[in-house]
Amino acid sequence: xxxxxxxxxxxxxxxxxxxxxxxxxxxxxxxxxxxxxxxxxxxxxxxxxxxxxxxxxxxxxxxxxxxxxxxxxxxxxxxxxxxxxxxxxxxxxxxxxxxxxxxxxxxxxxxxxxxxxxxxxxxxxxxxxxxxxxxxxxxxxxxxxxxxxxxxxxxxxxxxxxxxxxxxxxxxxxxxxxxxxxxxxxxxxxxxxxxxxxxxxxxxxxxxxxxxxxxxxxxxxxxxxxxxxxxxxxxxxxxxxxxxxxxxxxxxxxxxxxxxxxxxxxxxxxxxxxxxxxxxxxxxxxxxxxxxxxxxxxxxxxxxxxxxxxxxxxxxxxxxxxxxxx
Amino acid sequence: xxxxxxxxxxxxxxxxxxxxxxxxxxxxxxxxxxxxxxxxxxxxxxxxxxxxxxxxxxxxxxxxxxxxxxxxxxxxxxxxxxxxxxxxxxxxxxxxxxxxxxxxxxxxxxxxxxxxxxxxxxxxxxxxxxxxxxxxxxxxxxxxxxxxxxxxxxxxxxxxxxxxxxxxxxxxxxxxxxxxxxxxxxxxxxxxxxxxxxxxxxxxxxxxxxxxxxxxxxxxxxxxxxxxxxxxxxxxxxxxxxxxxxxxxxxxxxxxxxxxxxxxxxxxxxxxxxxxxxxxxxxxxxxxxxxxxxxxxxxxxxxxxxxxxxxxxxxxxxxxxxxxxx
Numbered sequence: 020x021x022x023x024x025x026x027x028x029x030x031x032x033x034x035x036x037x038x039x040x041x042x043x044x045x046x047x048x049x050x051x052x053x054x055x056x057x058x059x060x061x062x063x064x065x066x067x068x069x070x071x072x073x074x075x076x077x078x079x080x081x082x083x084x085x086x087x088x089x090x091x092x093x094x095x096x097x098x099x100x101x102x103x104x105x106x107x108x109x110x111x112x113x114x115x116x117x118x119x120x121x122x123x124x125x126x127x128x129x130x131x132x133x134x135x136x137x138x139x140x141x142x143x144x145x146x147x148x149x150x151x152x153x154x155x156x157x158x159x160x161x162x163x164x165x166x167x168x169x170x171x172x173x174x175x176x177x178x179x180x181x182x183x184x185x186x187x188x189x190x191x192x193x194x195x196x197x198x199x200x201x202x203x204x205x206x207x208x209x210x211x212x213x214x215x216x217x218x219x220x221x222x223x224x225x226x227x228x229x230x231x232x233x234x235x236x237x238x239x240x241x242x243x244x245x246x247x248x249x250x251x252x253x254x255x256x257x258x259x260x261x262x263x264x265x266x267x268x269x270x271x272x273x274x275x276x277x278x279x280x281x282x283x284x285x286x287x288x289x290x291x292x293x294x295x296x297x298x299x300x301x302x303x304x305x306x307x308x309x310x311x312x313x314x315x316x317x318x319x320x321x322x323x324x325x326x327x328x329x330x331x332x333x334x335x336x337x338x339x340x341x342x343x344x345x
Numbered sequence: 346x347x348x349x350x351x352x353x354x355x356x357x358x359x360x361x362x363x364x365x366x367x368x369x370x371x372x373x374x375x376x377x378x379x380x381x382x383x384x385x386x387x388x389x390x391x392x393x394x395x396x397x398x399x400x401x402x403x404x405x406x407x408x409x410x411x412x413x414x415x416x417x418x419x420x421x422x423x424x425x426x427x428x429x430x431x432x433x434x435x436x437x438x439x440x441x442x443x444x445x446x447x448x449x450x451x452x453x454x455x456x457x458x459x460x461x462x463x464x465x466x467x468x469x470x471x472x473x474x475x476x477x478x479x480x481x482x483x484x485x486x487x488x489x490x491x492x493x494x495x496x497x498x499x500x501x502x503x504x505x506x507x508x509x510x511x512x513x514x515x516x517x518x519x520x521x522x523x524x525x526x527x528x529x530x531x532x533x534x535x536x537x538x539x540x541x542x543x544x545x546x547x548x549x550x551x552x553x554x555x556x557x558x559x560x561x562x563x564x565x566x567x568x569x570x571x572x573x574x575x576x577x578x579x580x581x582x583x584x585x586x587x588x589x590x591x592x593x594x595x596x597x598x599x600x601x602x603x604x605x606x607x608x609x610x611x612x613x614x615x616x617x618x619x620x621x622x623x624x625x626x627x628x629x630x631x632x633x634x635x636x637x638x639x640x641x642x643x644x645x646x647x648x649x650x651x652x653x654x655x656x657x658x659x660x661x662x663x664x665x666x667x668x669x670x671x
C-alpha cells in the first residue's frame with residue numbers, strides 16, 4: 020500500500036476527514052455541549068461529506084466523576100444513539116480511549132451492539148504496549164482502530180521508530196501523528212510523515228495527523244502531511260480545541276479538491292453554532308501564551324492557566340516557562 | 346549570488362526581518378498611531394535585532410486628505426526624525442510608495458537629507474514600467490529600493506516571468522512576492538519563490554515575501570519561502586495588518602535561529618501596546634469572511650465590510666462573493 024501523494028489540483032480518494040469538534044472541543048467546555056449542538060454538528064458533517072465524526076471519549080466512570088463532565092466525556096451507547104439513531108449515513112462514528120483512563124471491558128460493547136465504527140487509542144510513547152493491548156481488544160470486538168501517539172515532539176526519532184515498529188506489527192488499522200504541544204513546523208512534519216508512512220506502507224496501516232495551532236501551524240502542518248501521503252486528517256469547526264485549538268475544518272475542506280466535500284454546510288454550522296459558543300465566552304485559538312509553550316515544546320497547561328487568569332505579562336510568562344519547564 | 350537555503354537548525358545571515366506594523370497595521374486604523382506607540386515600537390525593533398522598520402507610506406498629499414489620515418500615511422521627514430532622531434542604530438528605515446499615488450519629485454528627498462534607507466514601490470503587475478521608473482528615481486536619490494508586486498495570486502506565470510525579467514534588468518535591489526489576498530498555500534509559494542529566486546540569482550536581487558493570513562497561512566508561507574532561499578521577510582506585531590493581517594513577528598522571530606534576534610522585546614511590546622489596541626476595539630486577524638475571500642482569490646475589501654457590519658451569515662457571504670467576484 021504505497022502512500023498517495025498529491026499536488027493542489029489532484030484529488031485523493033484515500034483522504035478521510037475526521038471532525039473532532041466534540042472530542043477536542045470538549046476539552047474547552049468539559050464536554051457540556053447541548054444535544055441540539057451535537058445533532059446539528061452531526062447533520063452538518065453528513066451534508067459536508069466529512070468521513071468520521073469523533074463524539075468524545077470513552078472515559079472510565081470509576082476515574083472521572085460523571086457529575087463534573089458532560090456526557091461526551093463518556094459517550095454511552097444510548098447517548099450516541101439519541102443523536103445518530105442507527106446512523107444510516109456515510110459518516111462513521113469515532114470515540115477516543117485514553118490509555119489508563121478507560122474501562123474497556125465495561126465500556127466497549129461488541130461492534131454489533133454499537134453505532135461506533137472507530138476507536139482511537141490515545142497514548143504517550145512510553146505506554147505503547149498498553150495502547151496496543153487496548154487497540155487489539157477493540158479490534159477483536161469488531162471496530163476499526165487507531166493508535167494516536169501524543170506529544171510526539173518530545174520523543175526521539177529512535178523511540179518513535181521503535182514505537183512505530185511495534186504498532187506496525189499489531190492489528191491496529193491506523194497510526195496518528197499527534198503534535199499535542201503545537202510545537203512543530205511543516206519541515207518537521209514532513210520528516211515525521213515520511214517516517215510514519217514508511218511503516219504504514221510496510222504493514223498496511225493508514226497514517227493520520229492531529230495538529231494544534233499554538234504556532235499558527237495546525238492547518239499548514241495538516242496539508243504538509245497530506246501532500247506527503249498522510250490520509251486521515253483531523254480538524255474541528257472553527258479550530259475549536261484545547262488551548263490554541265486545532266486545524267480549522269473550514270480551511271481544510273476549502274483546500275481539499277475532492278468533490279465529495281461541501282463547504283456550505285460547514286459555514287452554515289459555524290454561523291449558527293460556533294459564533295454562539297464564542298459569544299457565550301468560550302475561548303480557544305492562537306494567543307501569545309500558546310505560542311510560548313509551543314515554541315518551548317511543553318504542555319499547554321500553563322498557557323491555558325495564563326489565559327484564564329487574563330495575564331498579559333507575556334515576557335514574564337516566557338521567562339517563567341523557560342526557567343521551569345523548557 | 347546563489348540563494349541560501351536552510352533547515353530548522355541552520356542560521357542564515359542573509360535573512361532580514363522587516364517590521365511592517367505601522368505600514369500594514371495603519372490600514373486598520375487609518376495610520377492614527379500615537380507617537381508613544383511608534384517610539385516604543387522603534388525601540389522594541391532595535392532591541393529585538395529587527396533589520397528594517399517600515400513607518401508607513403509616502404502618499405501624495407494632492408491625492409489624499411491629510412486630515413483624514415494619521416501622519417504615517419505620509420511619513421514626512423520631520424515626523425520620522427521625531428521618532429528616530431538621526432537613527433543611530435542598526436535598524437534601517439523603510440517607507441512604501443504606491444504606483445500612481447506618490448509625488449516622488451516632491452516627497453522623496455536626497456538620501457543625504459533623509460533618515461529613510463529603503464523605499465519599497467508597491468505595484469500591480471500591469472504597472473511594472475511605472476514601478477521601475479519610481480524605483481530607479483529613488484535609487485538615483487541614493488536609497489535602497491524594492492519592487493513589491495501585489496496580488497500575485499491573480500497573475501499568470503507568463504506575466505510574472507515577464508515582469509520579473511523587466512525588474513531584473515532594472516536597478517532595484519529587491520523584488521517582493523506579495524500574497525495580498527492571502528489565497529496561496531505553501532506549495533504555491535514554493536514554486537513562486539523558485540521563480541523569483543531564479544531571477545534574483547541572475548540579476549543579483551534579493552527576494553522578499555509579504556504574506557496575508559486569510560487562510561491562516563501567513564507564517565507558514567513565510568517560512569516556506571525562507572526555506573527556499575527568500576531572505577527579506579515581512580512581519581508585524583501580533584500579525585496586525587489589513588483584514589486577516591500578516592505574518593506574526595513573534596512567531597517568525599521564534600522560528601528563526603539567528604542569534605542576533607531577541608524575542609523578549611517583542612513580547613514586551615505586545616503586552617504593553619498591542620493588547621491595548623485590541624482592547625480599544627481595533628480588529629484584525631483570521632476570521633471566516635477572510636478565509637472566504639482568500640479561498641476565492643479576491644480582494645479582501647468585501648470581507649472587511651462584512652466584519653465591520655458584524656455579519657455572520659457566512660454561507661450567504663460565500664455565495665455572494667462566489668457569484669459576484671470569483
